[in-house]
Amino acid sequence: MLSRLMTTTQVNPFLLQDYEPATAVNTELVNVHYQENNYQKLLSHIQAGKDQGWILFLAPPGKPNTQFFQAAGIDKSRVLMIDSSKVNDQLTLLSALLKSNNYCTVVTWVNELSTQARSIIETDAQQTNTSCFIYCNQ
Numbered sequence: 001m002l003s004r005l006m007t008t009t010q011v012n013p014f015l016l017q018d019y020e021p022a023t024a025v026n027t028e029l030v031n032v033h034y035q036e037n038n039y040q041k042l043l044s045h046i047q048a049g050k051d052q053g054w055i056l057f058l059a060p061p062g063k064p065n066t067q068f069f070q071a072a073g074i075d076k077s078r079v080l081m082i083d084s085s086k087v088n089d090q091l092t093l094l095s096a097l098l099k100s101n102n103y104c105t106v107v108t109w110v111n112e113l114s115t116q117a118r119s120i121i122e123t124d125a126q127q128t129n130t131s132c133f134i135y136c137n138q
Contacts, residue, residue: 029125032113032134042133043072046105049131052078053104058094059084061109091117098124098132105131112138 031041046055055078057064069076080103087093090110097106098121113136125132 030122030132034136046074051104055079055105056103057081058108059087059090095124098130101128107133109135
């Protein structure tokens, strides 16, 4: 099933635009990016990471295709996705996923992120040393 998701391309697949690996490694566990779709920090983190665990995409705006992962040098067998149609309360689920300690990196997209929610997410990520990338509209 995962391979079928990976090969499915929707109208808005993630794009690698002029991707160049960064030389510095990001040490923050929670990275919040507002009103941007620049995935270079995420890709650099995944490529430079020493933890070869699962990478979870929580409610992505589209489904990345195999070419996205190949171009980024990411083993697609490490990638899991939870479709947005399956998610009722995204921030509560994100918190639970971070606490589970089953993933080396969790990536999600939200409309907005309150200071309180960010604080909770940062605490959850620190407890399990799980990296989290949040792409936020506001």
